[in-house]
Structures are given as structure tokens and as C-alpha cells.
Amino acid sequence: APNWLKCWLQVVSSVSCGASSLRQASRALSPDMLAPNMKRCGQAVAVVARRRGFATHAPPAGDGVVRHDWTREEVAEIFKSPLLELVFRSASVHRMNFNPREVQQSTLMSIKTGGCPEDCGYCSQSQHHKTMVKPARMENVDDVLEKAREAKAAGSTRFCMGAAWRGPGQKKSFEHVLTMVKEISAMGMETCTTLGMIDVDQAKRLKDAGLTAYNHNLDTSPEHYSKITNTRTFADRLETLANVREAGISVCCGGILGIAETEEDRIGLLTTLANLPEHPESVPINALVPIEGTPLGDRIIREGKAVHWHDMVRAIATAKVVMPKSSIRLSAGRMEFSQEAQAFMFLAGANSIFTGDKLLTTANPEFSDDKNMFKVLGLKGKAPFTGNTAKFRPAWAPPAEEEQLTVDLSSFAASGSAGTPPDARARPHAAPW
Numbered sequence: 001a002p003n004w005l006k007c008w009l010q011v012v013s014s015v016s017c018g019a020s021s022l023r024q025a026s027r028a029l030s031p032d033m034l035a036p037n038m039k040r041c042g043q044a045v046a047v048v049a050r051r052r053g054f055a056t057h058a059p060p061a062g063d064g065v066v067r068h069d070w071t072r073e074e075v076a077e078i079f080k081s082p083l084l085e086l087v088f089r090s091a092s093v094h095r096m097n098f099n100p101r102e103v104q105q106s107t108l109m110s111i112k113t114g115g116c117p118e119d120c121g122y123c124s125q126s127q128h129h130k131t132m133v134k135p136a137r138m139e140n141v142d143d144v145l146e147k148a149r150e151a152k153a154a155g156s157t158r159f160c161m162g163a164a165w166r167g168p169g170q171k172k173s174f175e176h177v178l179t180m181v182k183e184i185s186a187m188g189m190e191t192c193t194t195l196g197m198i199d200v201d202q203a204k205r206l207k208d209a210g211l212t213a214y215n216h217n218l219d220t221s222p223e224h225y226s227k228i229t230n231t232r233t234f235a236d237r238l239e240t241l242a243n244v245r246e247a248g249i250s251v252c253c254g255g256i257l258g259i260a261e262t263e264e265d266r267i268g269l270l271t272t273l274a275n276l277p278e279h280p281e282s283v284p285i286n287a288l289v290p291i292e293g294t295p296l297g298d299r300i301i302r303e304g305k306a307v308h309w310h311d312m313v314r315a316i317a318t319a320k321v322v323m324p325k326s327s328i329r330l331s332a333g334r335m336e337f338s339q340e341a342q343a344f345m346f347l348a349g350a351n352s353i354f355t356g357d358k359l360l361t362t363a364n365p366e367f368s369d370d371k372n373m374f375k376v377l378g379l380k381g382k383a384p385f386t387g388n389t390a391k392f393r394p395a396w397a398p399p400a401e402e403e404q405l406t407v408d409l410s411s412f413a414a415s416g417s418a419g420t421p422p423d424a425r426a427r428p429h430a431a432p433w
Contacts, residue, residue, distance in 0.1 A: 087317050
């Protein structure tokens with residue numbers, strides 16, 4: 001048989017046995033045999049691979065490149081693509097910039113609950129709605145620091161603090177927040193706060209205290225925003241993000257699915273985020289947990305609507321494609337999704353979760369549940385101040401090599417020292433991963 005036929009048959013045989021590209025199929029061929037027959041071999045690979053369902057093309061040109069000029073039409077085309085193709089694409093982009101096995105564990109604590117003057121239709125902490133959440137005083141600094149130590153011992157590397165405020169204003173409690181940020185960052189943890197709208201001076205004070213990130217979600221598209229709240233505008237949100245950037249703090253900004261938005265609103269939100277002057281280092285994707293007594297919660301419960309796992313996967317995957325260097329955070333609503341669904345979300349590009357049994361005022365998976373999920377999926381925690389947060393490490397935070405290893409809280413109960421906050425005196429041991 002002529003050389004071209006021998007070459008063709010060997011390549012087809014390789015593809016039929018599982019090779020999915022000409023490069024992979026032709027490794028056993030000598031260059032002098034392959035070169036003259038490249039075209040015919042390539043055709044053979046394409047035909048057989050299509051029949052076997054293999055992808056024979058690379059991700060679209062330009063994927064993985066940071067852009068700030070996305071059109072809604074471009075984002076819509078990505079968002080509406082077949083789900084498996086979209087996930088394959090986003091997973092490929094994710095691997096260009098991140099270790100796909102690393103997922104950051106963060107803990108969120110409400111340091112000031114209830115009594116918020118804003119009228120967000122989904123929020124149980126608004127004073128405009130009658131919910132099970134009652135206004136409470138600001139948490140004591142020492143109590144917050146103890147919670148941070150416990151979170152670090154359980155594997156969290158970022159500690160987030162939320163206050164139900166329109167903004168700090170002239171509140172004396174803001175000084176307590178600065179103390180919390182300074183002390184927790186000195187533990188070697190990343191810190192994040194969400195305190196409502198802040199001006200440049202307040203942002204700079206948070207930066208000086210060592211704040212890693214400031215969370216301020218856009219929630220939804222500019223067109224839908226006025227249907228969610230009447231006490232602030234979309235422009236107010238963008239102004240706070242600009243103030244945070246000016247102070248040199250990393251931005252944590254995303255949105256919420258399930259707030260009576262349309263598919264076009266989801267596309268509008270992602271387009272807006274992707275066209276910010278700088279992409280947020282962190283993009284939380286939340287699924288609304290409907291709360292009785294809130295206008296949106298009552299409506300969702302009455303209509304029996306819910307955010308499905310594939311809605312989350314599609315939003316996460318699209319966010320990863322259009323913001324390739326951003327961490328995508330699988331945030332509120334995680335309790336509603338199975339571990340299998342969450343695994344699909346990690347594959348699509350989610351690389352951060354909130355751990356701990358409570359997320360502000362709603363339930364969240366236990367530390368132990370997440371530990372088991374990480375073990376099953378082969379995931380490992382992300383070290384603090386690495387990747388896209390490396391440049392935000394405050395000078396007084398301990399160097400990575402001096403940071404204490406993860407401590408299992410069960411060791412305290414076993415040793416009879418339950419109730420003793422884990423600190424530098426505790427004997428560390430390696431995390432399971």
C-alpha cells in the first residue's frame with residue numbers, strides 16, 4: 001500500500017482508540033511519513049472524531065484574553081450556547097489562569113444584623129419588611145476575632161464581614177470594623193467587608209487597616225435594578241466600586257439569580273461586569289434564598305419558582321469566559337444544590353465557596369460537609385494572598401511560610417479543650433488535601 005494509505009490507516013486507528021487530535025494520533029508516525037500526508041490525515045481525524053463525539057477544534061481564538069469592550073450580543077451568544085459546549089469552553093479558559101483543583105474557602109459573618117434602611121426587595125434585613133430577622137447590636141470585636149480564628153482553623157483563608165448599613169456614614173462602629181480588619185489580617189487571613197456605600201476616604205481607611213477586598217454587588221442589569229430597590233441607584237453602586245478601586249482595594253462584585261429577572265437581565269449584568277475599567281478580582285454568583293416577608297421572597301414562594309442548577313452553571317461559565325482572570329465565587333443558595341451539581345459548577349470555573357453553617361441570615365453547608373465534598377472531588381484549599389490577591393497582602397500579615405497550617409476543630413473537643421479558641425499555641429497538622 002502507498003505511504004499515504006498506511007499513514008491514514010494508522011491515524012484513523014489511533015483516533016478510533018481514543019486519540020482526539022491529529023497531534024496526539026500522529027505521535028507514533030515518523031515526520032517523513034506524516035508531513036506529505038498531513039492534509040489527508042487531518043481529514044481522517046476529523047471524520048472519525050466527529051463520529052466518536054470528540055472535539056477536534058481549540059477554544060475560540062481570543063479566549064483567555066482580558067477584554068473590556070464586550071457587546072451584549074457577544075455575551076448573549078456565549079450565554080446561550082449549548083450547555084456542555086459552554087462548560088467545555090469555560091473549563092478550558094479556567095485552566096489558562098487557575099489551578100482547577102484549588103477552591104478558596106471563605107467564611108462570612110454578619111457583624112451587624114437587621115435594621116437596614118435600604119428597601120431591597122430580596123433582603124430579610126431591611127427595616128421595610130417584616131421578616132424573622134430582628135435588628136441586633138454590632139458584634140463585639142473580640143467575638144468576631146474568635147469566629148475568625150475558628151474559621152481559619154476549619155480551613156477558611158478569607159474572612160468576610162457584613163453590616164446591614166446603607167453605609168458607614170459617621171458611625172463610631174466603623175472604628176470597630178477597622179480594628180477587626182487589622183487584627184484578622186494579622187492572622188494571615190484575607191479580609192473582606194460589605195458595609196454599603198463608602199466614599200474614597202472611608203475606602204482608604206479600610207485599605208490602611210489591611211482590607212483585601214470590598215464586596216459591593218451590582219445584583220442585576222441596569223434596566224432591572226430599579227425594580228429591586230428604590231432607595232439607591234445603579235450609579236450609586238458604580239460610584240462605590242470606583243472609590244474602592246481608587247483606594248487600592250480589590251473588588252468583589254457579582255449578582256443574584258432568582259430576583260424576577262429575565263435571561264436578558266442576566267446577560268446585561270455579566271456584560272456590565274465584564275466592561276468595568278478593571279474586572280473584579282472576585283465575582284460572586286448568588287442564587288436567591290427566598291425569605292418570607294420580603295416582596296421578592298413572597299412572590300417566588302407563591303409562584304413556586306426557583307433557580308435551577310443549570311442556571312448557576314450557565315452564569316458561572318459565561319462569567320469565566322468574559323472575565324478569565326477573575327475568581328468566580330459560588331455563593332448564596334449553595335444548600336439548594338447537590339454535590340453533583342456543585343461539582344459541575346467547579347468544572348465550569350467556580351473556584352471559591354463560603355463555608356460555615358450560616359451565610360448572614362440563611363443556612364449554609366457545614367464545614368464537615370464541605371470537607372467531605374473536597375475529598376470526593378479531589379479539591380484543595382487555596383492559600384491566602386496567592387493568585388490574583390497576592391499583591392493585596394498587608395505588610396504586617398505573616399509570610400506564607402510562617403502561617404499556621406489548618407487545624408481540625410475536632411482535635412479541641414477530643415483533647416478536652418473545647419471552647420478554647422484555636423491560636424498559635426494549638427498544635428497544627430496538615431490539611432487532608
